[in-house]
Every structure is written in structure tokens, then in C-alpha cells.
Amino acid sequence: MSTIPDAPIDWHARARSIKFPHLAFIDGAAVAARSGETFASVNPATGDVLAEVASCDAADVDAAVAAARRAFPGWSATSAFDRGRILCRLADLIERDVEELALLESLDSGKPVADALGGDVPGTAAVFRYYGEAIDKIPGELPPTADGSIALVTREPLGVVGAVVPWNFPLDIAGWKVAPALAAGNTVVLKPAEETPFTALKLAELACEAGLPDGVLNVVPGLGHTAGQALGRHPDVDCVAFTGSTEVGKMFLSYSGESNMKQIWLECGGKSPNVVFADADLDAAAQKAAFGIFANQGEICSANSRLLVQRSVLDEFLELLCSAAADYAPGDPLDPGSGAGALVSDKHMTRVLEYIDIARKEGRIFLGGNRIGDVGCFVEPTVVVDTGRDARVVREEIFGPVLVVLAFDTEEEAIEIANDTEFGLAASVWTTDINRALRMSKSLRAGTVSINTVDALSPGTPFGGFGASGFGSDLSLRALDKFTGSKTTWISVSGTAS
Structure with missing residues (x-):
């Protein structure tokens, strides 16, 4: 599906009439922060305030995690085929609304709207479609065992995943975390960067339209030291996938050790x-x-x-x-x-x-x-x-x-x-x-x-690093390793053939 408009767009006219999503998205509904607090989202190209956005804190994170926990049994029991079908439908909706998403991304982050239109937004759709199409085609394992025994190894979703994403590619990197986590059967609480909350909130709306059940994807805009820290320390979050600075990545490792030893997956800085x-x-x-x-x-x-x-x-x-x-x-x-x-x-x-x-x-x-x-x-x-x-x-x-x-x-x-x-x-x-x-x-x-090129990547190739750049892979089927655990079912076969 082409994402390039047939005729030139008057982006300034579009910007004057666009509606900015500004409420948190918890349990299938757009809601204000429980405290009533907001923060200003500013257009860095002009200095203008675009909207006052719900400033979530620990109480809102509690509500979002509780909704995700309630939704987890039903979503994880949904067949891989049906989960994939919903993700592919979400990819279709992202492509349908490519112009709105590109404009939101540009106004919020300062990046050229042409870059968002031609790269970021269609790239996000491609990632959701990749995992949607792949998830029902991934087999378990049948390792060799001694006579009289059978071992089955299956992938099991971890539970509630926290996704914390940066402001440089707000929608794209949200897709890198959310798509494989949902495909694997997890529920998600997504915390966008405070500088760029709009496309994450719009993504939640589209996911609901695509048929994602209430509570499966929740979005809590807010500040790093409130909403981000609350998510990292939450005792009922099973995993956090983070992209951002090395300094903040280290904080999430500390949050895990100080709470429930949740898995932490980090994609941090670089000096390539x-x-x-x-x-x-x-x-x-x-x-x-x-x-x-x-x-x-x-x-x-x-x-x-x-x-x-x-x-x-x-x-x-x-x-x-x-x-x-x-x-x-x-x-x-x-x-x-x-x-x-x-x-x-x-x-x-x-x-x-x-x-x-x-x-x-x-x-x-x-x-x-x-x-x-x-x-x-x-x-x-x-x-x-x-x-x-x-x-x-x-x-x-x-x-x-x-x-x-x-x-x-x-x-x-x-x-x-x-x-x-x-x-x-x-x-x-x-x-x-x-x-x-x-x-x-x-x-x-x-x-x-x-x-003989630079910074090459695709949905099908792993993206991650070594040292202070973090660990674990985004993209490719390897990303599913972050959001699943291996379960071995060992069967002892008794009796003899007659």
C-alpha cells in the first residue's frame, strides 16, 4: 500500500485543524490522570504549546498494570492466528491514517513531516504486519530424549510488559516493543517520552479499532521520574523493554533489583x-x-x-x-x-x-x-x-x-x-x-x-548492541525471546506395546 499522497498536502492547514490526543489510555478508554495534572507538549520548531497532556504518576501506572493483568489470561489464550490477524489489521489502520500520524509525529518531535510520512509511519506498519504474519508460524521444540520419554518445549508469554520508548522515533520504536510483545501473548503498558506522547496515544486508539481487547495495550504519558520510575519498580510488571540513554537504562536495572527482579531489556546509546x-x-x-x-x-x-x-x-x-x-x-x-x-x-x-x-x-x-x-x-x-x-x-x-x-x-x-x-x-x-x-x-x-551503506535494518533483522549500548534484540524473530519464557513439558511414556 502506498503511503505517498497523490497530490501535494498543505501541512500547515492540516496542522491548524488536527486534534491532539492528550489523555491517557487505560483499559480501553481515554482518561485524565488521576491527579488531574498535565504537562505541556511543545512544538520545537515554533515554541508553541500544542496541548496539555495527562501527566500520569504511580496511581495511573497502578491502574494500567491492573488492567493489563486482568486482560492477560484472555489475550494469552487467544490463538496465535487471531492475535496475528488483529496486528495485521492494526498495520492496515496505521497505513490508512499515515498522514495524521506523520503530522502528529512532526509537530511533536520537530522532525520533517516528509521523513515521518515516507519512513517512520510505514515502517511502524511494516513491523506490526511482520509479527502479525509470523506469530502463528513459529514451532516449539521436540528435543531428543531417552527411550520412554518425550519432551515438549514451548514459548510462553511473560505476562505484563512495560515498554518505555524515546522521543527520536516515538511511533517506530513503540512498534518495535509493542508488536512482538503483543504477538507473543503479553499485555503491555507503554510509556512514551514526555516530549512526544501523541503518536503512542493515537496508536492505542487504532489498536482498539483493530479489535484489541480492553486492557491489552495501555498508554501512560508522563514524566520519567514519575510514570517511568513507577513502571520500572512495579511489582506486577514482568518485563520492561527500554530504549533511551545509557544513564536511564542503568536506572531500570536498579529498579528491577529493588522490586521483583523483572526482566529488563535495554537498547541504549551509541557512538557508531x-x-x-x-x-x-x-x-x-x-x-x-x-x-x-x-x-x-x-x-x-x-x-x-x-x-x-x-x-x-x-x-x-x-x-x-x-x-x-x-x-x-x-x-x-x-x-x-x-x-x-x-x-x-x-x-x-x-x-x-x-x-x-x-x-x-x-x-x-x-x-x-x-x-x-x-x-x-x-x-x-x-x-x-x-x-x-x-x-x-x-x-x-x-x-x-x-x-x-x-x-x-x-x-x-x-x-x-x-x-x-x-x-x-x-x-x-x-x-x-x-x-x-x-x-x-x-x-x-x-x-x-x-x-557500503549506513545504519541498515529491516523488520526481519535483529537490532541491538554490546557494552553500554545494552543487550537483547529489537526486530526479527529474536525479539520474541525478550517477551517469552521457555517451558519444558516432560512426558514419561509407561507400558509396553502388546
């Missing part, structure tokens, strides 16, 4: 290397290098934020890179021609600009480095050179349109620099030598290594 050898297609590599750090305003956990270039082609490559970066000049997110949008908030923009100031002290700004205008959270694509390997901008995740460039001479040096990080989420390698590509892939400590 993009390694360009002299024999690469430099034009293609430069185009993708720009995309890998400046797309989505650099607000991507797996962004290729460290560029390693073989010294013999460094100057040439920097020229090509700066030319390619022009395609990501920030502009009005509702203008389909804008290559990038606004950073998600004033607070985050301030953080990114502080790192750029640090870069001026640790190295040299080769391109960009400035805020654009006085209204909105717009920052130029920025390239930093001449730093040491221990510079903060080399080692710390900035989560913005800031690229640090390092030179190397040999393959061994490239591997050493690339792996010199606490993170291990993704990496890219550019070379025409297939033997080198395979050597590099084996040597790089990263969950995904993209060869």
Missing part, C-alpha cells in the same frame, strides 16, 4: 564508527556519511557520529562530505523540501550547542557549528576535525547533528579506533575489497555492521 577506506566509492560514501549523522537531526542512537577516513583521501572526502551536508540544512518541518527539522526541545538544543562549544576547544569546527535563528530549535550540520581520540566529543554521545572526523592509515589502526568506545551498537565500512569488508565486520564490536 563509519570507516571509509581509500578504495571506496567516495561519492556514495560521502552521501551516506551525511545521511548517517545529519538525518533526523542526528537524533539517532545508531547515528554514524564518528567518521574514520583513510588519511590519503581525507581532504578529498571532507570536500565531498560538506557538499552532501547541504542536503540536510534545517528548515520548516512542515515543508516537504526541508532536509532536516528542529531538535526536540530547548533543553536538548542547549546540550548539543554546549558540545559544539566543547568541540571548539578540543578541535576545530570544519563546517557549521551554529544555531539557526532565534525561534525554534534549529542547529546547523556540524563537522569537527583535529581532535584527539580522548576528546569528549569523540567519546560521548551528543545525539545531534555533530560529526567528528578522525584519520587513520592502516586497517589495524581503523579497527583500534573504531572499537575504542564503551558503546557497540552499529558500525559502517566502505571498501570495494570484499575480503577487507569481511575482516572488518568480524573485528568490529557492534550489533550491526553495514558494508
